[in-house]
Each structure stands twice: as structure tokens, then as C-alpha cells.
Amino acid sequence: MSAAYPGVKIQRHLLIVINPNGGPGKAISLFEHKVEPIIKAARCTYKVVHTEYSGHALKIASEIPLNEYDAIVAISGDGTLHELINGFAQHKEPMKAFLIPIAPIPAGSGNGTCLNLLGLKEGQDIAAATLNVIKGQSMPIDLLSILQSGKRSFSFMSQCVGLMADLDLGTEHLRWMGSYRFMYGFLRGILTRKTYRFKISVKIEAADKVAMVEALRKHTSSVPNHKPPPAEQTATTLLPPLQYANDYDGWTTFEGPILFLYSGKGPYVSRDLMQFPVSVPNDGMVDIVIQGSISRAAMWRSLDGAEKGAAYWRDSALYLKASAYRLEPLQEDGNLSIDGERFPFREYHAEVHRGLATLLSMSGRYAVDFTLGPPIPS
Template identity: 50%
Template sequence: MATAHELTVKNNGRNVLLKFTDADLIVDYGGGIMDDEHSSQCSSVSCFSGFCRTHNTRLDQVPFRQVIGAYYAKGSLKVSYLTRNHKKNFVLCKCEGAVEEEHNTFAMDWADKLMDAAYKGAKQSKTLKVLVNPRGGIGKAKSIFTDQVEPVFLAAGCTLDITYTEYINHACEIAQELKLKYDAVVTVSGDGLIHEVLNGFAQHEQPGKAFAIPIAPIPAGSGNALSLNLLGIEDGLDSLAAALNVLKGHPMKADLFSFIQNDKRRISFMSQSIGLVADLDIGTDHLRWMGDSRFLYGYLRGVLSLKTCPVELSFRLVEDDKEKMARFAQENTGQKPCDPSSSGVDDLEELPPLRYLGGTEEGWTTYEKPFIWIYAGKGPYVSRSLMQFPVSLPDDGLIDIAVKEVVSLYSFILLNSCLKMVKDNRAKLLKALDGAEDGVPYWSTTNRYFKVSAYRIKPLASKGILAVDGEKFPYTDFQVEVHQRLGTFLSQYGRYMVNFKVQEPKQVLK
């Protein structure tokens, strides 16, 4: 019998009880364990038809955030949800059962109430523009989408407009002409596809409204930094967790950058790097088959070579006190999803003006010590194994810059200890791997860290590697400045999902 928030459905003469509390959906299968033959027919999908399920339990307790669909039609109730397997990854469960005729009205109302509780104000049955890069990462983006993600979107009742990109900047061309009817743009690839979409928005006839369309990544590349920052280290590489974020996420405003080089302006959302970190990114592009392990390989190779980075760095400094920056970030990581209407940029008819290009030298600081790399960007994680910018915030209107110093060769020659310098610096660089996924190297005394409103770089050598959002750019002069809250991403949390601890002075690395 149906009672408040409880409903019994039938399949093959057996009852399954569904009910929901203030926080969870409970599915009580009430039957025995399925046999091996039946189990082998169902890998990741469960259903009431035959009582298939992904685990040998008689009861599922599912948080509302993991319920994605509940629909009643023609005497049948369908419920879809995500649950975690033994590896802590999400799997899709689909449930269907017949409802007795006298409970049809109640079943329809029950499904509506469950959906209201499950989505909590997020739009149901979204209209999504999906861009899949079949060549992204290690080439599994297409199967990740068709086998894992698309079934989740369809179970949630979404309308999908799918395009498989065919060449470089294809996504940019699509975004430039994109109709403003979509609830989100979903990118199934690495961070490079997001870079293309944002630069397409920059050329849109209504750039403000285009930038207001949220972008939501499905991790299918090498680094997947944005997904890691939005979902956290535990779920950042789980394609179904990312799909859930598409369904349940709210628009979150985020800063974007203008990258100006050779009088050409491009949008950057993640990072710009030069020196060792650029070498390990672009210089290992031929090793994409290794996944994000290629970054570790590139780092170790760079440590052995120990090359300094001959460039001139200047910036407009806002803050360089590490403890102050860390405490401020810690105090501002519990934000609720921010109101996208408060950005003030949605009605832009063109990109925000550049404030610092070709202006006075007043307010600029030149960094003069030798260093191994420069890494500038937005978002704590740049890969699963490296929290490069642990005090980065989505919309503080600032660029985070990390500079890895190295003691000058000339000074050590004077001290007749050149060999020790090489040994010591390699040891420090290798030690920087310790706790890199938790941001520990932030505290190293050889890791200088700045928050700036703009910066510029002039290479002092003819050859080198410059990476912007993980893509190779010409190794020539460039300048970067920030545009506060210009971009929009989908987030269930309204902040970067990072757990960075402020250390006591005695714990600071040398």
C-alpha cells in the first residue's frame, strides 16, 4: 500500500518498496540475491525488471544529490540514480516497476516530489550542447561519452545536441555561432577544448550572453584541471561524477584572463607557464598514452637537466604574504553558489577593455632573481598530482603566480661549491613532489608566490616553450590581465573543491 513518501511497485509478482526521507531515497528490493547468470547480464545498470543490480544488497540508500530521474507514465514508474561501486566510482542504476491502478495518481505525485527534492532548484531536463573531442587525452573521449555519460543524461530527460569535433579550433567555430538556448556547454575532452569554447564565446556577436552559458567538463584528457577544481581530487576524474555536476550544478562565476601576444588577444581560463613546467607539459605531448603520469616523467627529466628560465618577468603586485593569502583563501572556501546575475558582464557587446596594455610603467615590479619556471593561473589543481595554486579563488579578480627560484650559478662559483649547488637544487626540486597533490610545496622558501592584477614576460632566449591552458604558443613577449567574473562554470558547491591547510611556521619547507 502507498503511504506518505512510500510506494510499492511490482515486477514479476514481486514487490519493491521505494520511499524517501528528508535527505535520501531508499530502494528496498526485498528479494533474494540474484544468481550469477542474471548478474553477468548486467554490468553497470540496475533495473526492477528481473531485479538486476550492481551489488549483492537488498537495499540502496541514495542521497538526493545522486537521484537523477523519477518519471511515471502508463502505469509504470522509472527511477534512475547513481551509486558508488567498491572502487568508490559512480555507476548508473535504473529502476522500473508497475504500479497498481488505484495508486496511479499517488505515483505521479510521488515522482514529482522526489524530483523536486533531488534537484533543489536546479533546472531539470536540461538542454545541453555536447562537444566531444575523439582525439583528446588518450583517445577514449567518444567511448566515455557514449558508454557512460550519455545514458546518465538521457535518464535525466535531457535534450542533447552532440557534435564530435574534427579539427583544431572546431569547437571555437561552433561556440562563436552558438545559439543562446542551451543550459550548458558540456566538453568531453581535456582542458584544451574549454579553451576553444571560451575563445569562441569571445568572438560571439553577443559575448556577454555567451560567456553566461555555463561550461561543464567531462574529464577525458590528460590533465583535466577544471574538472578536478570543480569536483575535488576524489571525483575529479570520474566521468559520472562530472555528469552529475552537469545535472545538479548551479552557475558559478569565475575570472578569465586576456592573453595578449603579437597584438592578438586570446582568452585563457586556467594557466600560462614557461620554463620547466611548460617543458613537462608540451614537451611530453607525444606521451599522452601515459595519461597524467606523463607530467611526472617530464618533471623528473627537467630536474635532471636543471635549466634556468631566461626571461624578464614584471607584474602589478597585490599580495605576496603567503600566510595572509592562505588564511584568506581558507576563510572564503565555504561560499554558497554565487548569483550569476551579479556579475555585471552578461550584457557586454564586446570583450572588457584592456587596462594595462601600453600604459605607464608606474605600479609594475620586475622580478630579478634566477628561476626554473613561472606558473601563472587560476584554480588550485593543474593536474591530479599537483595543487599548484592552493590559495586560488574563483572570482577574486587576481592572477596567482608561482616562481620556482634557484640559487645563482655565479654565487656558487664564487664559493667554489658549484657541484653542491646542482645537488642541492635537484634535491629541493625532487622534494617539491612530496605532498604536491596537497599544495605542500606552496610553503617552500624557493617557491615565491604572488597575487597580481596583470603581468608580462619577455623571453631573453630565442628558443623555449610557452604553454597556455596546456596548448603550445609562440615563444615571444606576452602580457596577461584578469577579468573578474567574466566566465561561468557549473558547480554543485559554488567554490573550488580543495582542502588546503595553513601550516605553522615550523612546518614551512626550506
């Protein structure tokens, strides 16, 4: 048994939070037919709670007794994880609450967190995700605090405006389609080719794409039993035609017509899109992609290899690692999506808090290998 459970507690006590309405609405069935038999076989003990309203998971996490559960299992999409993390932030002892590991079971539309933890092959495999619940080890992850109109919330996955927010929030009525709704939204965006104006200030920590991949290799090679991706690459990094203003106190400010800004932690945001291929769990930095205006043909070509992170090398996409950034809309209408949740479309400030929250992981890293490739012309 010690060999089968190296370094982890045997027969965990779990709090299982099920969102019956997440994604295609199959969470209860998945639990009863696939998850529960496995955790029973592993002799885990557990308590099951079904969420009954928006914000219920937040309330559960804000009131969770400390030192009672070995992990929280979220059978849902990424939205429930967002609620759990923000519930920890409202706990009477938030720093201790953040140490409780969360283990997701994929039952939503995108399931980006499961894909990052388990990889593209097993990221939607219920049995693999349940095995992570039973045998995964605690892995610290960065969080971003989002300050907007004096109110603070926390983001564990992504923030986006422009096209990527429109295709997410604009297709909520199509959740029954699963991840295919995002493709529908993107195709609609190609037809409209709408651009947006923002003032963006970034505290840049890294901007050289080749150097960022080398940093990824060093990170993955430091994790036991993991083989890093190959190192061959001769590409150079080109910046898109954005209008830069002055630098001040380590911040760079620029504005210009863009298709979208997408920032976040974790390579995958859905199985069809590796948006942040050089992201690592706890480097203290958020990855930011700013896509300049490109033709419809270039937008269509960007679908090729998107699930492998090919767009990382696109010349028209500015890819940065930052410790903080600010975004101010310079127009009235638009969408702001944070971890897939709708937020008011107005100015916000984002700052990274290194290793603040905890997930369960079988490998201690994001299970994504981003292999270097040639730059893609816009």
C-alpha cells in the first residue's frame, strides 16, 4: 500500500461538490456511475453536496471546517472552481483554507483545469480524474487578485476581453453543445472581425518567446520522472504593430485596435485551444496574449494547430509574462470574462499571488508538453 500511495494519504476523506447544471448537465450521472464506484473501491469516505444556486459553492467553501477534509472534489466545470477559490478567500481563516486541495472532475463545457492537470488524452477521462482525487499530490498554483471598482475577487484560470470573451459569454445559451459552442463563437467572430480599443498597462517580466520556452524546459526537467520537450529552435520574436506609450516604474502602457486580450494560468482553456503553452503552475507570473488586428483569412488559419499551441509563434500576437497588469476599456460595450464568469465591462487591475491556492496533481506540473516549432506568419 505504501508503494501504491507514495507520499500521499490512503483512504482520503472528501467533500464532493456536484453542480447538476454545469456544462451538458450530466454531473450527477457521472458521479453515480463512474466516480462513486472508484472512490468506494479505494475505501475513501465522503460527503456529497449538490449546488442549488449560483454562488452556492462559494458559500460552501467560505464555511468549510478546517482539518476535516483531505480535499474538495468539484464535479462541474471551471466556474465551480472559481466559486470555491473565492469562497476560500472569504473564509475566516483564508490562508489555511487555501491549503485545502481542490480536485476537479470534468463535467463542464471547457474543462480546462482537468486538461492542464491530466493532459489532452486523459483530461476528459472521468476515471483518470478520479484517480487524481485518490492519489494526487498537493500542487500550489498562482492566483490573480482582480480589483474592480473597489471590490476584490480571485481568478485561478483566465481573464479575457474582445473576441475571446464574446465567444465565451455570447454562447452561454449553447452549453448543451459542450466545447463545440466555443468553435461556433469563434466562427461567428471571423465573420464580424470586430476590433476593440483598450488602454493596457503591463508590468512585464518576460517577452522573448524563445527564452520563455527555455524556461519551461528548465521547469519541466526539474519535476521528477518527466522528460522535457526538445530544445531545437532558431525563431526570433516579433512584436505586433501596437502603439506603445512611455514606460514608468516598470510598467509598459500601450493601446491600439485589437481582436482580444487573453490572460491566464494553465496552457489549455479548452481541448481545442492551448492558449498559454509556456504557463507553469507557480512561477508568480500570468501569461498574457494580445492579438492585433488580422485578416479573416489569418483568423481562419489560426485554427490550425490551436490545440498544440501553434499560435504562440504568430507574429501578430504579443505574448508576455507579467506580475501585474491593468486594463481600461476605451469603448462602452463589450464583455469581460473571468474564469468563464461574466464581470462588469469596466477597468480592472490584476496582480499575481504566487502559490496561493492548491490543486491535486499526479505529476506536480501541468501535463502538457509544448514542443517548439517554427514561427507562423500572420
